[in-house]
Amino acid sequence: MQIRTRIAPSPTGFFHLGTARTALFNWLYARQQQGVFVLRIEDTDKERSKADFQSDIQTQLEWLKLVPDEVYVQSQNQKRHTALLESLVASDRAYISREPSKEDPTKIVAVVRLRNRGGLVTFRDLIRGEVAVDTTDLGDFVIARTMDDPLFHFAVVVDDADEQITHVIRGEDHVSNTPRQILIQEALGFERPIYAHLPLILAPDRTKLSKRKHATSVRDFRARGYLPDAFVNFIALLGWNPGTEQEIFSREELVAAFNIEAIQKGGAVFNEDKLRWFNRMYLNALTLEEVTTLILEQLVDISATEGEKQRLVRAIRDRIVVLDDVKHMIAAHELQFVTDAIVLDPARLPGKQSVGEARKHLSELIPCLEKIAFNSPEEIKDALWSYAENNGRGNVLWPMRYALTGQEKSPDPFTVAYVLGKEKTLARVRGAIGILES
RNA sequence: GGCCCUAUCGUCUAAUGGUUAGGACAGCGCUCUUUCAAGGCGUAAAUACGGGUUCGAUUCCCGUUAGGGUCACCA
Numbered sequence: 001m002q003i004r005t006r007i008a009p010s011p012t013g014f015f016h017l018g019t020a021r022t023a024l025f026n027w028l029y030a031r032q033q034q035g036v037f038v039l040r041i042e043d044t045d046k047e048r049s050k051a052d053f054q055s056d057i058q059t060q061l062e063w064l065k066l067v068p069d070e071v072y073v074q075s076q077n078q079k080r081h082t083a084l085l086e087s088l089v090a091s092d093r094a095y096i097s098r099e100p101s102k103e104d105p106t107k108i109v110a111v112v113r114l115r116n117r118g119g120l121v122t123f124r125d126l127i128r129g130e131v132a133v134d135t136t137d138l139g140d141f142v143i144a145r146t147m148d149d150p151l152f153h154f155a156v157v158v159d160d161a162d163e164q165i166t167h168v169i170r171g172e173d174h175v176s177n178t179p180r181q182i183l184i185q186e187a188l189g190f191e192r193p194i195y196a197h198l199p200l201i202l203a204p205d206r207t208k209l210s211k212r213k214h215a216t217s218v219r220d221f222r223a224r225g226y227l228p229d230a231f232v233n234f235i236a237l238l239g240w241n242p243g244t245e246q247e248i249f250s251r252e253e254l255v256a257a258f259n260i261e262a263i264q265k266g267g268a269v270f271n272e273d274k275l276r277w278f279n280r281m282y283l284n285a286l287t288l289e290e291v292t293t294l295i296l297e298q299l300v301d302i303s304a305t306e307g308e309k310q311r312l313v314r315a316i317r318d319r320i321v322v323l324d325d326v327k328h329m330i331a332a333h334e335l336q337f338v339t340d341a342i343v344l345d346p347a348r349l350p351g352k353q354s355v356g357e358a359r360k361h362l363s364e365l366i367p368c369l370e371k372i373a374f375n376s377p378e379e380i381k382d383a384l385w386s387y388a389e390n391n392g393r394g395n396v397l398w399p400m401r402y403a404l405t406g407q408e409k410s411p412d413p414f415t416v417a418y419v420l421g422k423e424k425t426l427a428r429v430r431g432a433i434g435i436l437e438s
Numbered sequence: 439g440g441c442c443c444u445a446u447c448g449u450c451u452a453a454u455g456g457u458u459a460g461g462a463c464a465g466c467g468c469u470c471u472u473u474c475a476a477g478g479c480g481u482a483a484a485u486a487c488g489g490g491u492u493c494g495a496u497u498c499c500c501g502u503u504a505g506g507g508u509c510a511c512c513a
Binding site: 008009010012042044045047048049099101102103109111112128131132133134137138141142144145146149151152153155156171172173174175176177179197199200202204206207208234237238239241243244245247264265266267268269270271273274275276277278280284318319320334351352392393394395397398401402405407408409410411412413 | 443472
C-alpha cells in the first residue's frame with residue numbers, strides 16, 4: 001500500500017517554523033517510502049483565515065522545495081462533513097444538544113455532541129511508543145457548532161480518511177488530541193492511521209516559541225537571507241539525527257538517511273547560531289556565479305558601477321554568514337571605499353613606520369601597479385608580493401590598504417585594489433603620497 | 439490543578455548494562471593575516487536529584503524535582 005502523509009496548517013498566520021519542520025518530516029517520509037505528500041489548508045475558522053496567509057503557506061513550501069503532491073482546502077469538504085454528521089446523528093452515535101451558547105449564554109444553540117462511553121484509548125506512536133489516555137473526562141464532547149459547521153477534530157478525522165492519509169505526522173501538541181480523534185474515527189467506522197508526534201521547537205529559554213519575542217515565520221528567515229537548503233538542513237537536525245557524525249546533508253542524503261523512529265522525544269531549542277553556521281556552509285558551497293547573483297541583489301542601493309559591484313562580491317563573499325549581512329556592512333560603512341571619496345587621517349597612514357618610509361613604499365608600488373591589468377586580486381598580489389616581502393609586509397601593505405580604504409578594518413589590500421580597478425587604485429595611492437608630502 | 443510526555447556539555451545530539459561519556463554550534467586559546475573576517479589547530483564544558491535492581495548503571499525500575507503539551511461551541 002502506498003503511504004500518504006500530510007500537513008494541515010490553518011491560514012491564520014504566516015507559515016511557521018514549526019510547521020516547516022513538520023512539513024519537512026512528512027515530506028521526507030513520503031519521499032523515502034515512495035509515498036504522497038499532501039497539503040490540506042484548514043480554513044474552517046472563517047474569522048481568522050486569510051487568503052494572504054494561505055498563499056504564504058504555498059510560497060514558503062515552494063521556497064523550501066517541499067512542494068506537496070496534492071493540495072486540498074478543508075472548507076470545500078463542507079457537504080461531506082455535514083453528511084457524515086447527519087449519519088452519526090441518525091445512528092445515534094452523536095446527538096444534537098440544545099444548550100446555552102458558550103460565547104453568549106443568553107442564546108440557545110444546537111451543537112452536535114459525540115456519544116462517548118469513556119474508558120482508556122491506547123494508540124501506538126512511531127516516536128513515543130504506546131500512549132494511553134483515559135477519555136472519560138472528555139464526556140460527550142462537541143464535534144460541530146451546527147450541522148454544517150464542524151469543529152477541528154471532526155474535520156481532521158473526516159479529511160484524513162477521505163484523503164487516505166496513512167501516516168499522521170504532526171506536532172506533539174496534538175498528542176492529547178489524538179484520543180478524541182480516535183473516538184470520532186471509531187464512531188465513523190474509519191480506519192486508524194499510524195501516528196507520529198514530533199517534539200516541539202523551543203525558544204532559548206525552553207518555552208514555546210512566541211511570535212512576539214522571536215522570528216517564527218519562515219518568510220522572516222527568508223527575508224534575512226538564509227538559503228532554503230541551509231534552513232532545511234538545520235531543521236532536519238532539530239529533533240532528528242542520523243546516528244552518524246554527518247551534519248551536512250543534500251536533499252537526497254536526507255531522504256536516504258531519514259529514520260522516523262530515531263526522532264527525539266524531547267523538545268529542541270532553536271539555536272540561530274547553528275543555523276547561521278549551516279548557512280555559511282551552504283554559502284561556501286555555491287559557485288561564484290550563484291553567490292554573485294545573490295549578493296548583487298543586496299547591493300542595489302549603493303552607488304557604484306556594475307563592474308565595481310561585480311568585483312565587490314570578491315570582497316564580500318567570505319565575510320558574510322547570511323545575505324542580510326551585506327546590508328549591515330553597508331550600514332556600517334564597510335563598503336564605502338568603493339563609493340564615497342575617502343578621508344585619510346595623515347597620522348594613521350604610515351602605520352608603525354616613519355612618514356618618509358611609507359611614502360617611499362607607496363611610490364615604489366606605482367610602477368608595479370602600472371604594469372598589470374588588474375584582472376584578479378591574485379594578479380595584483382603577485383605584482384606586489386616580493387616588494388612587500390623584502391621591505392616588511394606590514395610596512396608596505398598597511399599604508400597601501402589604508403590609502404585605498406581610509407578604514408581601520410577592511411578586506412585585504414589586493415582585493416580592495418581589484419574592486420577599485422586600476423585607475424582608482426593608482427589615483428588613491430598617488431593621493432596618499434601627496435598627503436604624506438605635505 | 440487533572441491527564442499525557444520529556445530529562446547527557448550553554449545549545450543540537452552520540453553512546454541503551456562495562457567508553458578516557460564521542461561529535462557539532464557557540465565560548466576560550468593558539469596559528470595564519472602587520473587590519474577585520476574567513477580558514478587551520480587546540481582547549482574547557484554534561485549523564486537533574488534520591489532510592490533501588492545488578493559484580494557493574496547515562497542506559498532498567500520507583501520516587502522527587504524541573505520543563506513542555508493538553509484539558510474550547512480555536513486550529
